[in-house]
Amino acid sequence: MEWCMSMPKVELHAHLNGSIRDSTLLELAKGLGDKGLIDFSQVEHVVLKNDRSLSEVFKLFDVIHILTTDHATVTRITKEVIEDFASENVVYVELRTTPKKNEAKGMSKRSYIEAVLEGLRAISSVDVCFIPHSEELKNHSNPISISAINDKCNENTRKKIFVRLLLSIDRRETTEAAMETVMLALEMRHFGVVGIDLSGNPAVGEWVTYLPALKFARGQGLYVTLHCGEVPNSREIHDMLDFLPERIGHACFFEEEHWKKLKSTKIPVELCLTSNIRTLSVPSIDAHHFVDLYKAKHPVVLCTDDSGVFSTSLSNEYKIAASSFGLGRKEMFELSKSAVEFIFADNTVKEDLRNIFSLAAKNLE
Ligand code: 6MZ
Numbered sequence: 347m348e349w350c351m352s353m354p355k356v357e358l359h360a361h362l363n364g365s366i367r368d369s370t371l372l373e374l375a376k377g378l379g380d381k382g383l384i385d386f387s388q389v390e391h392v393v394l395k396n397d398r399s400l401s402e403v404f405k406l407f408d409v410i411h412i413l414t415t416d417h418a419t420v421t422r423i424t425k426e427v428i429e430d431f432a433s434e435n436v437v438y439v440e441l442r443t444t445p446k447k448n449e450a451k452g453m454s455k456r457s458y459i460e461a462v463l464e465g466l467r468a469i470s471s472v473d474v475c476f477i478p479h480s481e482e483l484k485n486h487s488n489p490i491s492i493s494a495i496n497d498k499c500n501e502n503t504r505k506k507i508f509v510r511l512l513l514s515i516d517r518r519e520t521t522e523a524a525m526e527t528v529m530l531a532l533e534m535r536h537f538g539v540v541g542i543d544l545s546g547n548p549a550v551g552e553w554v555t556y557l558p559a560l561k562f563a564r565g566q567g568l569y570v571t572l573h574c575g576e577v578p579n580s581r582e583i584h585d586m587l588d589f590l591p592e593r594i595g596h597a598c599f600f601e602e603e604h605w606k607k608l609k610s611t612k613i614p615v616e617l618c619l620t621s622n623i624r625t626l627s628v629p630s631i632d633a634h635h636f637v638d639l640y641k642a643k644h645p646v647v648l649c650t651d652d653s654g655v656f657s658t659s660l661s662n663e664y665k666i667a668a669s670s671f672g673l674g675r676k677e678m679f680e681l682s683k684s685a686v687e688f689i690f691a692d693n694t695v696k697e698d699l700r701n702i703f704s705l706a707a708k709n710l711e
Contacts, residue, residue: 350664354437356685359616362443364652365427374413400625404547416451417461424465432472432507442512442543473506476538510540517546524559540690541569548576569690598627614688618651620658631670647685
């Protein structure tokens with residue numbers, strides 16, 4: 347299914363630290379091992395392990411964060427992750443990441459995001475468009491903004507990828523910490539931050555803790571996407587749907603009343619097939635809720651979640667959907683194209699993406 351690779355795709359649910367290449371993680375672990383800061387053989391075992399329960403995945407993230415939370419590494423992994431998506435013809439990605447403090451490295455939440463932006467600027471193999479076009483117009487006296495990093499990019503034949511950022515609130519955080527992330531997102535809007543994600547170990551924390559920050563974000567015009575129903579928690583799923591987020595991720599442990607509510611609200615769902623199977627959040631691919639939602643014509647988008655941790659790619663997710671659910675090339679193309687309507691970037695970007703898909707459709711005929 348070469349076409350899964352070559353057709354344009356839109357990635358709306360990808361966590362930066364979950365999308366790191368294994369080779370990079372091992373190189374970083376080796377570096378810290380050589381300095382005597384960690385036991386490399388232990389970390390190597392954890393990184394290369396393939397089957398993990400959901401709770402083991404969060405233990406792995408704690409290990410990954412030890413390896414990656416310094417400015418240079420955050421810049422490096424951002425660059426590599428976007429290059430990897432571009433190489434499989436992802437034309438728009440909303441990359442999400444949790445801004446982190448690391449006092450030992452002089453890192454604040456703000457400098458963490460600046461390091462992410464540095465990573466976007468460092469990419470040269472493809473045009474990366476992450477500065478909203480409206481910002482470029484506003485600042486056109488500033489030569490730095492007139493560069494190949496804004497939405498207009500150059501109109502030549504070079505490959506181009508649109509990138510927008512979502513700042514994640516980790517469920518371990520307090521209301522104050524969540525609010526700090528939202529304030530940062532507001533400050534960073536002109537660098538392509540479009541929204542807030544709520545993620546982290548679903549066994550931890552309470553919805554009411556994050557609600558004030560999420561309400562504030564919404565009031566300020568930021569988009570919100572929530573990890574919803576990753577574990578059975580009927581009350582929380584109910585409350586999350588009541589909030590009417592612009593999108594939700596996963597929706598694995600929904601009950602009848604939740605499905606009804608979801609379908610009536612038409613909230614788009616980010617579906618991560620491999621992630622759900624690996625973490626045993628769904629019993630089997632045949633039983634995946636993709637089937638029901640797709641048949642009901644509910645808005646869904648296929649995503650990777652953590653392409654590094656789950657050894658997958660967006661092309662692979664499309665391949666799995668096509669072969670598991672008996673969908674043909676045309677149907678998969680339409681599915682990919684429909685994701686454009688659920689992105690958080692503005693209409694100018696949507697229009698550009700619609701054109702990219704129209705052009706690709708001609709090649710499909
Ligand atoms: C919930 C997840 C997740 O933010 O450090 N994360 N949260 N469910 C999942 N499904 C498996 N996968 C990743 O990326 C890693 C962080 O993203 C969240 C977790 O908070 C994890 O620590 P960043 O770039």
